Amino acid sequence: MDFEVTILGSNAAIPTLSRGTTSQYVHCKQRHILIDCGEGTQMQLRKFHIKYQRINIILISHLHGDHVFGLPGLISTMQLMGRTQGLKVYGPIGIKKLLRANLDAGGGYFLFKIDIVELENDGAGLIFEDKCIEIHHFPLKHRIPTHGYRIQEKPATRKLVREAFNKTGVSVAYIKKLLQGEDITDNLGVHVTAASVTLPAPPTRAYAFCSDTAYSEAIIPYIQGANLLYHESTFLDKEAERAAETYHSTAKQAAAIALKAQVKLLILGHFSSRYKSLRLFQEEAEELFPHVSIPEDGMLYVISN
Numbered sequence: 001m002d003f004e005v006t007i008l009g010s011n012a013a014i015p016t017l018s019r020g021t022t023s024q025y026v027h028c029k030q031r032h033i034l035i036d037c038g039e040g041t042q043m044q045l046r047k048f049h050i051k052y053q054r055i056n057i058i059l060i061s062h063l064h065g066d067h068v069f070g071l072p073g074l075i076s077t078m079q080l081m082g083r084t085q086g087l088k089v090y091g092p093i094g095i096k097k098l099l100r101a102n103l104d105a106g107g108g109y110f111l112f113k114i115d116i117v118e119l120e121n122d123g124a125g126l127i128f129e130d131k132c133i134e135i136h137h138f139p140l141k142h143r144i145p146t147h148g149y150r151i152q153e154k155p156a157t158r159k160l161v162r163e164a165f166n167k168t169g170v171s172v173a174y175i176k177k178l179l180q181g182e183d184i185t186d187n188l189g190v191h192v193t194a195a196s197v198t199l200p201a202p203p204t205r206a207y208a209f210c211s212d213t214a215y216s217e218a219i220i221p222y223i224q225g226a227n228l229l230y231h232e233s234t235f236l237d238k239e240a241e242r243a244a245e246t247y248h249s250t251a252k253q254a255a256a257i258a259l260k261a262q263v264k265l266l267i268l269g270h271f272s273s274r275y276k277s278l279r280l281f282q283e284e285a286e287e288l289f290p291h292v293s294i295p296e297d298g299m300l301y302v303i304s305n
């Protein structure tokens with residue numbers, strides 16, 4: 001498939017033998033994107049057979065160690081493996097300083113260009129686009145400036161039904177207009193509607209990433225209707241007070257956001273290592289929202305319509 005998310009790390013700040021700190025790999029229409037890069041991410045990439053030299057966009061949510069301390073190591077390995085292709089890194093203000101301090105300490109000579117883009121605190125909007133995808137950022141509600149991301153396909157064009165088109169006898173020069181949804185009349189007066197010779201484009205797909213954040217309905221417009229939503233759930237609802245104090249969410253709160261934003265599937269994550277079993281996360285979230293998944297590290301989610 002051409003739109004997939006692999007969970008590389010699903011634990012909160014403290015990694016365990018079975019769950020790493022936050023990181024995800026998104027493959028969308030031949031674009032290779034890494035979201036967050038907690039310590040150990042390069043080992044997870046190896047373990048799950050992801051070719052990390054393909055990654056050319058890295059999105060960092062915030063500068064807490066469990067989301068970014070793996071990045072200097074990953075970039076150093078990219079260099080050691082002879083990378084020449086450029087790398088774009090997006091993250092909060094301060095990420096330039098963090099990376100430069102780490103990389104410059106070791107000599108700082110790189111064979112490839114690293115373009116670091118610092119995003120405005122509390123800003124929202126488009127940060128990257130090409131002919132196939134768009135990436136938007138939006139503010140989350142955490143102790144320090146934190147960004148959520150939405151990776152969105154661009155609309156495809158309508159599909160030509162060749163047999164139906166051939167029967168009309170109009171020139172192929174009209175195909176472009178018909179694919180854009182326009183009806184046409186040729187110079188002999190033959191009228192052809194777009195609906196009669198083309199099929200509508202499939203709806204666009206979107207993935208939204210929200211970690212780390214307290215419960216915040218302000219994020220809903222940015223994640224509305226996403227096919228897949230990752231929303232952190234560090235705690236269960238009986239720890240709601242602790243969640244509020246530390247600007248994290250509970251499974252119930254993540255489900256409430258998924259429900260209001262009308263997403264198709266909710267992935268929970270960023271689990272506190274105090275919980276030995278995650279069954280209660282699933283049960284608690286499913287009381288509000290029926291489509292919930294508890295990931296294991298290495299799990300692949302295919303995003304389909």
Ligand SMILES: [Zn+2]
Nearest residue numbers: 013064066212
């Ligand atoms: Zn975290």
